[in-house]
Amino acid sequence: xxxxxxxxxxxxxxxxxxxxxxxxxxxxxxxxxxxxxxxxxxxxxxxxxxxxxxxxxxxxxxxxxxxxxxxxxxxxxxxxxxxxxxxxxxxxxxxxxx
Numbered sequence: 495x496x497x498x499x500x501x502x503x504x505x506x507x508x509x510x511x512x513x514x515x516x517x518x519x520x521x522x523x524x525x526x527x528x529x530x531x532x533x534x535x536x537x538x539x540x541x542x543x544x545x546x547x548x549x550x551x552x553x554x555x556x557x558x559x560x561x562x563x564x565x566x567x568x569x570x571x572x573x574x575x576x577x578x579x580x581x582x583x584x585x586x587x588x589x590x591x592x
Contacts, residue, residue: 502560509553516546523588535591541584548577 520542527535552573 502557505560506553506557509549509556513546513549513553516542516549520546538584538587538591541580541587545577545580545584548573548580552577 520539523535523539523542527539552569555573556569
């Protein structure tokens with residue numbers, strides 16, 4: 495496997511691990527929201543779920559781009575900003591609900 499192929503594989507695995515960790519956190523939030531009787535506690539769950547979907551999509555796009563191109567392309571800044579904004583919004587919602 496070439497260096498470039500190994501890099502693409504490592505990048506894809508890193509994105510998958512991040513999405514898996516975010517999924518675990520989302521499930522914990524879902525459990526907490528259910529125990530608290532839903533209400534406003536559903537907002538962080540929805541935001542965390544959107545974060546998981548975004549991370550999964552970005553990871554797939556990034557891995558595909560690395561495998562196709564001879565020269566690695568940088569990640570679209572809009573995708574990085576979207577993922578970051580969702581993480582910050584989830585944290586803010588958790589603080590507000592607490």
